[in-house]
Amino acid sequence: MKKILTIAVCLALGAGNVMAQETFPRNGVYDERSGLVAFTNATIHTDYKTTLPNATLVIRNGKVEAVGANVKVPAGAVVVDAKGKHIYPGLVDMFTSYGLPEVKSERRGYGSPPQPDTEKEGAFNWNQAIRPETNAVELFKVNEKQAEELRKLGFGTVLAVHRDGIARGTAALVTLADKRENEVVVLEKAAGTLSFDRGSSKQDYPNSLMGAVALLRQTYLDAQWNAQNPEKEQNLSLNAFTTANKYPQIFEVDNKLNMMRADKVGDEFGKQYIIKGAGDEYQMLPQVKATNAPVILSLNFPDAYNVEDPFDARRVSLEDLKHWEMAAANPAMLQKAGITIAFTASDLKDKKDFLPNLRKAIEYGLPAEEALKALTATPAKLLQAENKVGSLNKGYLANFIITSADLFDKENVILENWVQGNQYKVSEVPSDYRGVYTLKMANQPERKLLIAGTPEKPELKVVAQDTVKGNISFNGKMVTLSFNKDKKSKESIRLSGWLNEENLQGEGQLPDATSVKWTAVFSEAMSQKAKSDSTKTAEPVELGNMIYPFQAFGAAELPKQETVLIKNATVWTNEKEGIMQHADVLLKNGKIAKVGKNLSESGARVIDGTGKHVTPGIIDEHSHIALDGVNEGTQSVTAEVRMADVVDPEDINIYRQLAGGVTTSQLLHGSANPIGGQSAVVKLRWGKSADEMLIKDARFIKFALGENVKHSNRSNLHSIRFPQSRMGVEQVYVDAFTRAKEYEQAWKNYNKLSKREKGKTAAPRRDLELDALVEILNDERFITCHSYVQSEINMMIKVADQMGFRVNTFTHILEGYKVADKMQEHGAGAGTFSDWWAYKMEVKDAIPYNAGIMNNVGVLTAINSDDAEMARRLNQEAAKSVKYAGVSEEDALKMVTLNPAKLMHLDDRMGSLKEGKDADVVLWNDHPLSIYAKPLKTFVDGVAYYDLERDEQMRVDLEKERMRLVQKMLNEKSGGAKTQAPVTRKARVVHCEDVEFSEEEAYLAH
Template identity: 50%
Template structure:
């Protein structure tokens, strides 16, 4: 009886003792009685910029009632003393898939993977990657386990959505409140989501490329505008949903810096305001990112260092990937320093616990702590328009906050609790005492030395005898209870000794020891000194020096954007491509990006003078048919006509082939759609301004072109799929495609002309980007470049064109052009061909190396093109083959890769020859440019030297030094025990006419 009373007294005493510092709140009682909960004596961050010392936070029913230094505490309050503790608003992640299962790849009911071209959905949009009618809340299931991961990381609210398709539907805002029957959904529709990704729920072939996705988005917004104006005869549930969700926050997942620019381009065209979910490489194009004026959501999933211990494998790693590893931690600082507003997300992290590790790393690299807190609280709240409810602790907001041991972005800070809507989630025991230190431990008559170190929440124990002999032991500390087992060994001859004890004061520990024979003793330990972490100066981690960003941020990039110069070349052999012909001992002056003068004894005091004696100067090489520097697909193969897509949307300004082209004297290329369909996409004429953004490379006010195709590719003869289902599959079918589409385009054009004239009232025709583009051909506003081989097909397309009263501009490849050169001349079409490629497939069996010269002699404008990343670097040598095979003069042969392609592209008034007033697109050659020994020493575009052979040598040395430095940094990372990734060679896809995306 006495023993029972003693235990009852002890339990009551213990509860009172605990309550003096912290009272465990009974949530069910609190909710029923509507009691207040008061947190006193805390450092409180009401917002990242409003801090209260010794403050009081009063909450009730999941909301903040009051916060400040003079808060009146109601009588029915549970008071929690947080002396020495800090309160912050809980974090917000507005881009997750929390509680929503990612859709899985869909198949037709019979398991067939053959592509579909028409939707089987009734009443919805024609393309199944457009699914704005989907709502995240309808499939949402609260994930308690994942919620605990996020709560431990400090998050209280997340936005989640279905991550699938181009238009993905609405997202839901969720409070991470693990209490049953709680109001976890704050807003069922808060965001509207988009991405450059095809839906996994469809087998539709279209879109199969990035440019197809961009065209689809444009058509979707045009259709939406048309639909909202009441022009549709039928109801479209997808467009209804788009219209209904226009006022929601529009989030676009770009996943790359260049894609962010592409999404911003769509936004500008349609007056939209996307919040762009980026990728972490925004620093590489920060000026352009800033100019988007968009808000961002940024992941901080930094790449691991590569394991470079094997020098042979490390050679496979591209410098760009090594640089990104080094520079990625600086991304948040760069964004912040440039005034870009952004929130942070856990997206792309392998483990949620990596979030704090990476964020602290970003802070170590200069990211401001206040900005960091804003990006996790007030900024995401403001983006969502929920600043009055979440993101701060001002009166009326949700009681979402964390309690920490100190400053939240300190490595040693402990996160004790995360309260969401007034509900407590315990991360670490806030009542736990810090028992770390050195003790004299006494068990009966035996004395030991006891060291407790580690962290406050996970202490580690080490026991030795007075003679410093280690004692085997197993230690556990939880909820202020010590339990330890001393194991048998040299120091303890008996069996196990078990120690238990409750900690009231860390200075003196005591409890009961139970020996193996069941006898009991009292143990006690007196602290002789406090724990002090030993600073190992050898392990003080200093951030790796960040290497400077280059333009572009890959190998051979420049430290700054290049600018035009005034240049004077003296005493060169000048190939003018004009009536003056080839001039010897002649000067060329370049000024303000133009050819200022060509002649002898020129001078300009402001010019950089270059001795060109013994060297040759030409206009830059123009490649009429190229497929380099294109992102995510050269073919939009999903339909037999894709006139709505454009290569201009997907120029990849960081392709190393650009620099290689410059090294081969190429200044301008036409980037063409592939030949997967009879009517392909629109082209992009580009100037290879290495280091510039994609849109800066686009030729200004460029003529409009589109790619058509004939032959094996368009009828899918060599696609390799078991059951090709797309029309056409024969050559006569190809002709029918052209006839049908031009007839449709003619009718479409007439309907708009009638509507715009006002002669016929009624509903507006639907804007169709595909037919609009084809109508431009009929109206002689757009030119056709057609992939071609066989004479019969060449004649066929010319006949179709004449039937609709327009002319084909260029036949490219045209390897049987020599058979119909007279007909081509009569039609007025030019030829862009290969010098001597043949026999690589059946339809080129009749190709001959005299093809180009024969067409030239017949009066056809002839150019040689590359259609190949390798060949484009040596088009000067391809031109020389016209001399060899056709006995063409050197001067005329050189025009095959300069002036003639300029004529075919309708830009010969600006470039293609060295004439005063034309663009200064110039190449300095070490020898006759038709010689296999000639090297391009300087390649100049509009007065800017984009390639210099001497600087190239310096860059190669710089690259070697950078690689050596980065390898050293990565070796240090591995030596420190950091995780590393295996080196892997990246296989870059080289696009050709028939390349299809998987």
């Protein structure tokens, strides 16, 4: 009867598609049956919050006609009795590549030169990573293999996203029906899609994350300008970008920091993105919530690491250990915080893990109702398709699944998936033979059979005088059993038989070869006990503490700003008071409140400074720590890129440098091009977000001279980028600032127009690159120039004088001692190394007296690091100028405190211990220029972000936490869980000359 019913339903539906195919001629007879089916006596979940027991669902012509408890079955309908079954709306996955061609991130082959320009023909954008003219619906092809895989998970509708490029065009909402492409498209343009990944583009720019951000920002501006001035340029890509912006915007990111970066771009241009996340959002929960972005969550939870070998265990970072434990709690944590979530199966290597991982997310605290909402109503609403899918309401698509039990029950089986009224069989529910039986065999004592486990994997216990485990297997109505006579015996009784109504019977063989007939009479359903157990409230999963940042030396609670009084110390003021003996420093409300003797303050935490030294925090004027990339080295001028866009607040070097007394760093672009990117100046506020670290009114930019910018040390493949000589470098500057002046004048002329005249005149195109150069001309942004050789330093000063700007700082400046008088006359400062030399040809004339000579001439001189390791001991680097150049101890300390503050125009708030300045203060155990000195406490804004005593305790706690997690993983493995091999997470330390090499460049470099 069951087989007959299935055939009947299929026949009733067979011609249900004809009505949608009227525009297609058919070679044959038209079959116009309506596909009218009524499902009765089911538990119907019409939406995520509404459940109707013993209800009826009627579908016709691929849509829902009626649903409810008292629905009358229409005449002529095929009736399906769904008693004991559940019906849910078909699930919606709003981020897939279903039906679309595979995207390969192609790069240039070995021996191929760089590609500076687009190779795409036609009136399209200049950059191939900007491809908004791509409409997924035009590339889409029904793929039955992919559709079947997704239907087995319960999905009926998916968003097809072509994951290629930064601006990716529009995505199409389609069903998983096996029909023509034009019949399964629900919304041909359901969303605009973006990322920071240039995809298949072989074009050089952008080769960095900050370049991708800048390119996207410029694209928004260009699209706005193009829409306002269509007569200026016909750009199909920009036209398409404007069109795509009308739809919901989905931005794919690969980590939580990129989520913050994407949101900033969206905020700048008034776009609220839907973020396709990476599963680590819980690690920055307050910041994620502040974006107001709905998040599409992957359920790609990591397997435990195989940590049986203690040496292998050491290879796994604390971050990875904790993420393994907490990843499954990500959905619950976001939902509890009030963040809108949806789910996708797109990142799973094995799609079969989707439902088990979803149930795991529920075990970790996600309410089942919210899980269903995230798979139905939420994606439908976000894609503006809530009147078509996501619920079972009249007029909606007949997309639904039929399950054997509650969708999230571990024993549930998805039986059928109906898409647009078409039936797709997913699986048969296994017959449930679990229960208690009385076993009778000739001349044998009665035994009890306890069949437990799951319907798919039943387990057998046989109870007589004692209890033994046995083996049992079912094949339809056929059954085989085997078990030992008793616990002491190794002789097996083997039985074979069949199901006779509720009972089992058959024939078998005893250990002595005697043949017997047997019966097993059913008495009690084991599954009833299992069901009662399943209703018990699951114990909450125990998780470790969240820490900020989410890695080693992160803390569950960040240190707080305090009122602190340091008493009786040697105080290096860097002010007219000089070095004060037996003096006090009061820190209050994040500022230096007082410096003097015999100070007191009610409620202050008093620190005994006897025998200790207090200095201003060290300031590193040239650093590359805490950055996701350092060079956008593809073009000669990349003034549009911003290091602030790629600050990584979780770089361990932040904490390490706090341990060396550093409180502020200027994070510079590298030296791959004459005009690089805009700097980021940060306070080392360990545990805070990138935005919270930034000093936003510090405005600098990196220039560079010498070997790097003309590609002296790169392969001959790079001989096509101008400049290739030091003469060419000079011309780059002249050309860039000539364009900047013309650009500035164009805006001045436009801004002088009346409102009426502006209405008739096209505004100049906004150019982010030239905006930065104009700021330099107007003393609103300041240059830090990578430099070595005196001839080029002279050239740079002459170009600056010619074009009307000033070089604020020459950095490296290892031949500064040769041109110190000219630098002083120009008004340039110096940021140099203490004694680096001979690491390449253009520094062969470096001397350790350089800083002292420039300082004596009157050049404002700082010692900087350009190196994550060196920055931990800048106090010692400053001390070298005392030894080699006879600089006074006070002046030497100023080279890493007050002088860099002056170079960065921040000396009104840092660099010295003066009332009213920021409480960026270091307490040392010894003379701060001594090799034996180490910070006991490093305060930033009055917060002790580093404390030596706390650090020692954190190391103990860190090992305890590692051991707890390792033991938990060992228990997981012993319980049969999958494991993965340990992976060493190598932290990349970037330097001035580092470039994001392509594969062939890395090969040639070696």
